[in-house]
Amino acid sequence: MTTVQNILVSGATGLIGKPLCAALKLRGHTVRTLSRSPAGDVQWNLAKGRLDRDAMDGVDVVIHLAGESVVQRWTTAAKQRIIRSRTQSAALLIEAILQQSKHPAFISASGISYYGIEREVIVDESSSMGAGFLADVTRQWEGVAQPLIEADVRTAFMRTGIVLSGQGGALAKMLTPFRLGLGGRIGNGQQQMSWISLPDLVQAYIFAVENESLCGAINAVAPMPVSNAEFTATLGKVLGRPTVFPMPAAIVKMIFGEMGEETVLSNLAVRPQRLTELGFEWQHPELESALLAVIH
Numbered sequence: 110m111t112t113v114q115n116i117l118v119s120g121a122t123g124l125i126g127k128p129l130c131a132a133l134k135l136r137g138h139t140v141r142t143l144s145r146s147p148a149g150d151v152q153w154n155l156a157k158g159r160l161d162r163d164a165m166d167g168v169d170v171v172i173h174l175a176g177e178s179v180v181q182r183w184t185t186a187a188k189q190r191i192i193r194s195r196t197q198s199a200a201l202l203i204e205a206i207l208q209q210s211k212h213p214a215f216i217s218a219s220g221i222s223y224y225g226i227e228r229e230v231i232v233d234e235s236s237s238m239g240a241g242f243l244a245d246v247t248r249q250w251e252g253v254a255q256p257l258i259e260a261d262v263r264t265a266f267m268r269t270g271i272v273l274s275g276q277g278g279a280l281a282k283m284l285t286p287f288r289l290g291l292g293g294r295i296g297n298g299q300q301q302m303s304w305i306s307l308p309d310l311v312q313a314y315i316f317a318v319e320n321e322s323l324c325g326a327i328n329a330v331a332p333m334p335v336s337n338a339e340f341t342a343t344l345g346k347v348l349g350r351p352t353v354f355p356m357p358a359a360i361v362k363m364i365f366g367e368m369g370e371e372t373v374l375s376n377l378a379v380r381p382q383r384l385t386e387l388g389f390e391w392q393h394p395e396l397e398s399a400l401l402a403v404i405h
């Protein structure tokens with residue numbers, strides 16, 4: 110058994126946070142949840158820049174998951190909320206971390222959208238940043254932690270791919286149309302999708318908590334990205350349904366605007382180079398086994 114850690118988790122009420130907190134507790138760690146609502150063990154008020162005074166007491170690791178959902182129309186106001194909910198919250202945590210006599214490690218969610226919208230070749234953690242609004246969000250979000258890196262505090266960014274869960278996120282939204290036999294590829298179906306099962310992502314966070322040498326950018330994706338056409342066919346197979354209704358790219362752009370272009374139409378094959386080198390073992394390295402595990 111690894112050393113028991115005291116862990117503060119922001120965004121603990123979300124899709125990733127809930128199973129992560131449960132799994133951390135099962136490993137014997139102590140978890141303190143941080144929320145905007147009384148649901149958390151400790152609270153913060155981001156508009157007022159306030160964090161409960163005792164939030165960091167005895168904390169060894171801070172996991173920062175909080176952030177406004179990107180799945181909405183990207184109006185100017187929505188874009189600001191998406192950025193600020195991540196950067197202002199991170200800044201508050203980082204200020205509190207630096208005030209502690211023993212600095213807790215900082216493990217933050219981030220996204221593979223750091224690499225942009227469209228890449229012709231497979232990218233890994235050494236690849237350059239790409240273009241687009243979400244790439245800029247991750248740049249600003251990760252950038253807030255620079256003072257921690259300068260102060261030699263262990264800092265890791267989990268650049269997460271499409272999280273597969275039957276309970277929420279992109280896959281859960283696809284299940285109803287696919288179950289009704291209304292599913293199909295999106296656009297020309299050639300765009301690469303870099304995904305990870307929710308159980309594997311939870312284990313990747315635990316791996317990051319327990320491996321004290323782990324720091325920097327970590328691509329949290331499965332080792333085998335697939336094309337959208339392959340994803341569609343595999344989901345149809347798992348559900349036992351036909352997938353003959355393609356959604357043209359023009360319709361995606363009309364309904365979802367810029368958000369659709371940067372998410373479902375983006376073409377990103379991401380390699381989890383660091384997790385592989387560090388010996389992380391995926392429970393679901395292949396898409397079909399991942400879908401079977403998360404769809405109930």
Ligand SMILES: NC(=O)c1ccc[n+]([C@@H]2O[C@H](COP(=O)([O-])OP(=O)(O)OC[C@H]3O[C@@H](n4cnc5c(N)ncnc54)[C@H](OP(=O)(O)O)[C@@H]3O)[C@@H](O)[C@H]2O)c1
Nearest residue numbers: 120122123124125126144145174175176177194218269272
């Ligand atoms: N799910 C994915 O496919 C995916 C992929 C890449 C990256 N990520 C990143 O991983 C993190 C966690 O993802 P998730 O899917 O678990 O997200 P989620 O289900 O939307 O939960 C995020 C949590 O953040 C807090 N939150 C929501 N809006 C907020 C706001 N305006 N200001 C401050 N806090 C707010 C909420 O906690 P309280 O209500 O308790 O405060 C919420 O439970 C996010 O930052 C997300 O960008 C997720």
